[in-house]
Amino acid sequence: MYFKLSARNVKRSFKDYFTYFLTLTFAVCIFYSFNSLSASEVMTTLNASQAEMIKAFTMLLSGVSVFVSVVLGFLIMYANNFLIRRRKKELGLYMTLGMSKYKISRIIVVETFFVGIISLAVGLLLGILVSQGLVALTVSMFKANIEQFTFVFSSEAMLKTILYFGIIFLMVMIFNSVVISRYKLIDLLTAAKKNQSLKIRKTSTSIVLFVFSIILLAVAYAVIMKYGLFESNIVWTCVGLGALGTFLFFMSLSGFALNMIQKNKNVYYKDVNMFVLRQINSKVNTTFISMTIICLMLFFTIGVFSTGFSFKASMEKNIEKMTPYDASLYTKADEDGKVQHIHDIMQHLKVDLDEYGEHHSFTVYKADKSVKDLLAPYEDDAVKFADSNLPVIKRSDFERIEAMQGIEPIDFNDEEVVLLSNFEVFQDAFDRFTEDHKTLEVNGKEYDIAHQKVHSFAYKTEFNSEGVLTAVLPDEAVEGMEPFLSVVNINYDDNQKEHDETLYKVLDESDVLWGTTKTIILDSSVGSSTMIVFVGLYLGIVFLISSAAVLALQQLSEASDNIARYTVLKKIGVTRKGINKAIFGQVFIYFMMPLALAIVHSIFGIQVVNKAIMVAGSTSVLVPSLITALIIVIVYGGYFFATYTGYKSIVK
Structure with a gap:
């Protein structure tokens, strides 16, 4: 019975599970693809020097994969927590009907198992396809002479992926059981009526913090632009100042921005702007820490995607002159x-x-x-x-x-x-x-x-x-x-x-x-630059997906908590078109806030990296930047569209 109930719940709640499923699938695909690079037969045809670089390359990726699995583990736990919150009322009804917490935990565990198996299977299939192109790119970047390319499948990478994600899913199941065991019936049934605690900062405090954050960021930009990347102590000082400035920026943004917009009556009282701004203000006021982390991850992703291949090209540009x-x-x-x-x-x-x-x-x-x-x-x-x-x-x-x-x-x-x-x-x-x-x-x-x-x-x-x-x-x-x-x-x-x-x-x-x-010089230069680029791409893709997924889940959780507020909007005469417009504006602004500051960080960061790249020979970052913009639009924009669609479905 519980097996059928779990399967029916997954099928019925597909829209709720979609973002969770999408994130899991992407995570499995990326994890398998990067860990399957050493399995290709073409790697065995490389010369001795190239083979040593490939060996070091795969060992480095294995180490990075441990870090990536930790990041993805936290992401999956976060996404799972959203699903549990989304279904509090449903779980409360189960308890009202006499179902024990143990049996409820069994249902959730089986549901998690279903979603995990499906996403693992789909992710592996996509990963096998993606890995073919990734291996071809690797061979091309190592400048190896390969006459025939063969299909790549790595049983070792597949088993590694199943093991890592199996451990993550097991932790999720344990987490769900512990969380459900602590719930009380009254908390589950009244979850929708509880508001999140909100700490209001004085407007004057917010303005002071906002100005201070701008000063810190300006100092970090100016110092790193002057001294570049060759003074490690200065670099880490600038990183610290930039991170602190970013944190204070988002910490003060809600109180500062709302106060500024309130002064413009034409904007504040137009349509349902007042409602949208209050929604964003309350959310940013409680998520500024995650906003800071997301902004920094997006900054890393944009920087790596925009300069990685240029860095590789510049390292290899002078090889002929050197040899x-x-x-x-x-x-x-x-x-x-x-x-x-x-x-x-x-x-x-x-x-x-x-x-x-x-x-x-x-x-x-x-x-x-x-x-x-x-x-x-x-x-x-x-x-x-x-x-x-x-x-x-x-x-x-x-x-x-x-x-x-x-x-x-x-x-x-x-x-x-x-x-x-x-x-x-x-x-x-x-x-x-x-x-x-x-x-x-x-x-x-x-x-x-x-x-x-x-x-x-x-x-x-x-x-x-x-x-x-x-x-x-x-x-x-x-x-x-x-x-x-x-x-x-x-x-x-x-x-x-x-x-x-x-x-x-x-x-x-x-x-x-x-x-x-x-x-030796050719293989060493090509191998070193390729390793740097691939590790950057690996982390950049993971950070991009993690950032977009967290923002999506935060907004979908907001939708679940605020169904009653949108019901009130309908009662006071706001049309369906007006509500959809309000949802679009809220989700768009929420997604754009960390991305906009990350782009500002990247403008200065890319210039600094360009100066460092000139040591090996200058090169253009225009094409990589355009490709980065395309990737951001596809992945980040895809999550935005899925969030907007899901948000509308929840409040409908």
């Missing part, structure tokens, strides 16, 4: 300041460079002045120069490595110095330096700066340049300078994979040899 050779190996000066020639080391390691292809070895020297001494006057908030000696290479070596890159040689004479750098972010400082200085003194001799510019050039393949700035001088000018690197650049004839594997082993076994290959 002009298939491999570069080098040795450094020892404690006595002596540098062993790279060829001697390679011979000792029994590595024949002629077998690899074209190669050229050379020495890098130290000038008598530091880069910081030269460029310190041109530092700004985005650029800080390291205090290292200016590296110098001979003209003859420079011409050889130019030829290996296959580029047009830079024309200069023996009375000139060529300045090189592969750091695009410093270009403005370089331009100002060369405008002010037509010559450069090195080791007591004055040289004209060739072409009055710093040329974009990398003299070896590497993750990070040994120096921000490098000078090319005539061969005789380096006599007496202290050497600090012996370098060999290699361009493979063929067998790239085989040569890479051999050099990996050589580098791993040697304690005096350093270097890297183009493959």
Whole structure:
């Protein structure tokens, strides 16, 4: 009997369960999709370096999934609590008819089980479909060469999803039983007549808090815009100020906004605006904490969606400039300041460079002045120069490595110095330096700066340049300078994979040899940026759904509690169209309040991230921002429409 009653209740209350069911389905779909990435057969075709990145990637996602499951667990508990509140009167009738709390708990448990099984099944089916595109996107972002794409199904991800959500549903069932056991019959039957306690703050207090919140937000914006993301202490201080400002903003908003609107009689007394504003005021006055959390989650989501792919593109933008050779190996000066020639080391390691292809070895020297001494006057908030000696290479070596890159040689004479750098972010400082200085003194001799510019050039393949700035001088000018690197650049004839594997082993076994290959840099850069983007997308989607679901449930709960108030509106002559308009306005304003402030936060946040992105190469965030807006409209707007429709159905 209880089984049939539970099934009938779920069917009859489908409109009440729809938002709950929708949220559960989305949660299961997202959870399965991101945890199934490692199951694709195409992942096994990646090279060793890519496979290591995929392994680290999936481990990171597994750790993030634990956090996500906690967030979704709280969301599901919150949604379930709404359903229990919505059905207090129904549960009271069951008790009036003589049904014990234990039997009522059994009905609720079975209903929860039904909804859980259905949403789990539908969510897994959607997740399997979504995961196909997600795996394809992952392979594309890792820049892997895949000839054939196969269907992906991960039994491990499915079992993990069932386990995590099974635990969540079990907790929900226990929670429901505990809650029902504490209810009294009189509380259930009179639940609709009880008003939520409302703490009214003085208008003057609200105004003071509102002004203070604006000041805190303005300070946070100004400081983070000035110092950027490179000063961690300042960043976390700004985050704290921003969070506190957001909290005070919503805490004071109801009293402040209502007072301001009341002064405009034409707006306040038009149609049923007074009723709508009072409804919103009372709700915000009791939910400002959740409003703050939702606003911050939306800010994170907008920021990640708008800058994530741009950040990835900017990290990978300069890979070609960073990797002009298939491999570069080098040795450094020892404690006595002596540098062993790279060829001697390679011979000792029994590595024949002629077998690899074209190669050229050379020495890098130290000038008598530091880069910081030269460029310190041109530092700004985005650029800080390291205090290292200016590296110098001979003209003859420079011409050889130019030829290996296959580029047009830079024309200069023996009375000139060529300045090189592969750091695009410093270009403005370089331009100002060369405008002010037509010559450069090195080791007591004055040289004209060739072409009055710093040329974009990398003299070896590497993750990070040994120096921000490098000078090319005539061969005789380096006599007496202290050497600090012996370098060999290699361009493979063929067998790239085989040569890479051999050099990996050589580098791993040697304690005096350093270097890297183009493959390592490419895989590392692509892998790192992909991990950052996917974790951001994972959390961003979860936060977006959680934010929209909480707002929807709060408004639907408000509708359940305020049926009598809308009945009064009907009795005093408000038409159905007028009531629907009031509902639309109330739900729209409620959804827009946290989103609007989150957009304001994002305007400043995206600018700050753009400045940081310029370190790896500037890129546009216009297209990602438009895609973000589309996602917000679909997901957030979808929840808004479902809430508006459900609200109308409840008060009808």
